[in-house]
Amino acid sequence: QQQVKQSPQSLIVQKGGISIINCAYENTAFDYFPWYQQFPGKGPALLIAIRPDVSEKKEGRFTISFNKSAKQFSLHIMDSQPGDSATYFCAASIISGGYQKVTFGTGTKLQVIP
């Protein structure tokens, strides 16, 4: 079963608008929640991440909101730009013994139109 559910599957936002991607997880053993950004033909790259003891993390235009009791988290991209057009993956991972086992969401293809 899909342990990390992500929505929407695709998103079109006007330049300058706010892009919002939502994720939900089931396994309470997850202890780290990264977001990865993937451009066409490239590998995913870490964008921003949060630990479950924090409710919000902001880095520039990117903010993660985390609701531990609801087992939900979301990515907000403020002032979205055409260069943000990419596929975004939320993820949940378990960190143990020096390595990280990551379970990815299904991805959201974001298109920011001028």
Add this chain to the structure above:
Amino acid sequence: DTAVSQTPKYLVTQMGNDKSIKCEQNLGHDTMYWYKQDSKKFLKIMFSYNNKELIINETVPNRFSPKSPDKAHLNLHINSLELGDSAVYFCASSGRDPGQIYEQYFGPGTRLTVT
């Protein structure tokens, strides 16, 4: 210098063949991973090695066999290729230090097409 490199970038082969994909990282990381990304972009972990020791082995057909000759290299060998193996395969690595564990660095991917 490329941090995580994979060869080849594209691989087209026929059903039943055996093929290998190579991965090298020059980041000094201890842990390396193989992921499969299917046509719907779903990304799923297959294997992970930590210092040449297999630590993650997801439900993957035993036609897939990873090999780690040293901690900088993790190769993926696939026997008797099937149509359903067509996907993009990503190699990734992460460090062991507290600050390094949290980020996985991905390679550029190998697009495998089985005809």
